[in-house]
Amino acid sequence: MTSARDVDAEMRAAETLAAERKYAQDIVDTVRDGLMVLDRGLRVQTANRAFQRAFDLAPQNLAGQRLDELGQPELGSRTLRKLLEELREGATAEGFRIEHEDGAEGPRAYLLNARHIEGAGLILLAFEDVTEAERAKADAHRADLRFRDVLTQAKEAILMVDPAGKVVLVNKAAESLFGYETEELVGLSVELLMPEGFRELHPKHRTDYLATPSPRPMGSDRILVGRRKDGTEVPIEVVLSTMTRENGPVVIAFVTDITLRTRQDTLQRIVFDAALTEERERRRMAIELHDRIGQGVALAEIKLTSVRKDLGGESRAAVDGAIEILDQAILDMRTLVFQLSPPILYDLGLKQAVTSLAADLEKRHGVKIDVTDDGAPKPLDDAAKAIAFRTVRELLMNVLKHAGAPATVSLRRTGDDLAIDVEDSGVGFDPGVPTDRTKGSGFGLDSVREQLSNLGGTLRVESAPGKGTHVSVTVPLHAGEEQGSDAAATGTGTT
Numbered sequence: 001m002t003s004a005r006d007v008d009a010e011m012r013a014a015e016t017l018a019a020e021r022k023y024a025q026d027i028v029d030t031v032r033d034g035l036m037v038l039d040r041g042l043r044v045q046t047a048n049r050a051f052q053r054a055f056d057l058a059p060q061n062l063a064g065q066r067l068d069e070l071g072q073p074e075l076g077s078r079t080l081r082k083l084l085e086e087l088r089e090g091a092t093a094e095g096f097r098i099e100h101e102d103g104a105e106g107p108r109a110y111l112l113n114a115r116h117i118e119g120a121g122l123i124l125l126a127f128e129d130v131t132e133a134e135r136a137k138a139d140a141h142r143a144d145l146r147f148r149d150v151l152t153q154a155k156e157a158i159l160m161v162d163p164a165g166k167v168v169l170v171n172k173a174a175e176s177l178f179g180y181e182t183e184e185l186v187g188l189s190v191e192l193l194m195p196e197g198f199r200e201l202h203p204k205h206r207t208d209y210l211a212t213p214s215p216r217p218m219g220s221d222r223i224l225v226g227r228r229k230d231g232t233e234v235p236i237e238v239v240l241s242t243m244t245r246e247n248g249p250v251v252i253a254f255v256t257d258i259t260l261r262t263r264q265d266t267l268q269r270i271v272f273d274a275a276l277t278e279e280r281e282r283r284r285m286a287i288e289l290h291d292r293i294g295q296g297v298a299l300a301e302i303k304l305t306s307v308r309k310d311l312g313g314e315s316r317a318a319v320d321g322a323i324e325i326l327d328q329a330i331l332d333m334r335t336l337v338f339q340l341s342p343p344i345l346y347d348l349g350l351k352q353a354v355t356s357l358a359a360d361l362e363k364r365h366g367v368k369i370d371v372t373d374d375g376a377p378k379p380l381d382d383a384a385k386a387i388a389f390r391t392v393r394e395l396l397m398n399v400l401k402h403a404g405a406p407a408t409v410s411l412r413r414t415g416d417d418l419a420i421d422v423e424d425s426g427v428g429f430d431p432g433v434p435t436d437r438t439k440g441s442g443f444g445l446d447s448v449r450e451q452l453s454n455l456g457g458t459l460r461v462e463s464a465p466g467k468g469t470h471v472s473v474t475v476p477l478h479a480g481e482e483q484g485s486d487a488a489a490t491g492t493g494t495t
Contacts, residue, residue, distance in 0.1 A: 034110070034127035042067050042084055042123075051127060054108070055100060074098040083114070090118040097130075109134050140246075157255040161190045163210055165203060168250060177236075177257055179229035190253075195225050195233060210249060213242040218253070226255065235259055294333050301326040345389050350380060350418075351411055354392050358409065361396055368406040369396065376413035379478040387451045388420065388475050391459070394448055395422040395471050403427060403469065413477070417457075420473040428468050431461045 034051030038044060044062045052059065055072055067084075068076030075098070083093055096112040108131040115124045151158050151169070157177040160169035170185045178185070178193055191199040218224065218238035226236045239254040301323055308319040345353035351373045358369040380388065392409060399407045403426025410421040449459045456476045463469040 033129070034125075036125040036127075038067070038084070038123045038125065040121050040123075042081065044070075045122065054110070054127065054129065072100065074100055080112070084123055087114060087116045087123060089116050091116050107131075144245075157257070159185070159190065159193075159253045159255065161206075161251045161253065162247070163206070163249065163251075165190050165206060174255065177228075177234070177255060178226065184229075193226055195227055206251065209240060209251065210242070213240075213249070213251075215239065215241045223258070289333055289336065294330065297326055297329055297333065301330065342389070345385055346382065350378070350385055350388055353385075353389050354409055354411065357389075357393060357396065361400065365400050367400055367404065369399075370406075370408045372408065372410050374412040378411070378413050378418050380418065380475070381478045384418075384455055384475050384478065387455060387457075388418065388473075391448050391452065391473055392420060392422065394445070395473075398445075399424045399426065399469075402429070405468070414474070416477050418475040418477055420475070421470065422473070423468065423470045425468040428463045428465050430465060431463055 031048060032050055034048065034054045036044060036047040036051050044065050044067075047057070047059075047062050051057075052062070055070070055075070057070060057072075062070070066076075067081065070076065074080075077098075080096065080098070083096060087093055093114040094111075096114070098110050098112055099107040100110065102108045108129060110127045111130050113126045113128070116122075117124055148169070151171045154171055155173055157174040158169075158171045159167055159174050162168050167185050167188050167190055170182055172182075174180075174185065175182055180188070191202050194202060216239070218240050224236050224238055225233045227233055235258050237256045237258050241252045241254070242249055243252060244250075304319050304323050304326070308316055308323070311319055342353050342356065344356055351371070355371045358371050361367065362369050396407065396409070399405070399422070403424040405424045405426035407422065407424040410419075410423075412419050412421075445459070445461070452459050452473065452475065458472075458474045460472045461469065462472070
């Protein structure tokens, strides 16, 4: 009876051990990394399914086989065998890289970590598949190289700055703009590229930007200034963006030297101011002609007219001739005054001035010109009135010279802008091809655009050969009190 009970106990122990081994193997088989256990002779004791799949080895071809007998050169290499044979009990070896050919997909890379299990005489091998990680790293490296190529070739200065404000990457344009060599810029605090008065505040601005990054211009409400190595300052525009690199996010600053643009803006402002000065001088001259010389000529005509009834013969004929000359002089003077600066523009407003202009052009050239107004208040300061009127006059002169067809002028308010539309049904033209029509007369469409732009307005031309021309103009309305009769004009005028 005693021996029977011992056999039963042994059988139960064996069954328990087999169950525990199966349980352990099941756990090992769920591990995604390949696992293998070797004895001291480097013979396979067991291997999980991840290892079998990775190296395409069946279980029956594994147990009891030495590593160099598995038919996989990378597993039987002399270097790996030496590493495992010299592994002391309880010691580990990490990061041994091997490559395994995987058919059409190419080689797969594994990092092998080994541990000599203390007291068991066994070596545990773990194979971590790092193929995708290495490919991603290689792709990132290639992308970084391409980015560097683009950055280097860009004409715009580009700086890459880390969260601490250190410059980590620059291009040649940045060297040229700031007067540093690349070796001097990399590692430099970006605050040193700014005027001293801005340096203390900038780190907080950078932190705030990194908290909610998005591509945007920096300091869009003012002109920024960069500081060169020699201490001189240069006006710049900066557009910010971000990207993530291996060490975390970085800020990319695209920096443009706007020295030339600033000079051009200044020159345009000077030209604009000169045009306004010219307009004021024209108005002064027109007033002088009208109030002093014009009134004097008109008074002379009145006096001659009052005495001619008492004259006869040659004296009467001489006086009549003088009166005719004065009549023509008055007509010529009125035309000259209108061309210089029409008093009606400032006395009665833009609508009345345009209506009078259209009537005069129709009378002299025989081309029908209709003027319409929506009746809404359109407050304009003197500068805007003058430029708006000269724009309409230039556009109508173009119609007379090139279209020779009826035209319409529409004045209406759209929000805070005066909208002017001048349209004709003439021969049309291609706006993309420079012609006498696009150049116009002395004022010209290019000059019109520039003057309107300085006011904050726009001019857009729509035309095509044989389909007439439509020019749309916008002029910002005066923000203050409504002025003159432009604000009070109502109704629709047609001439």
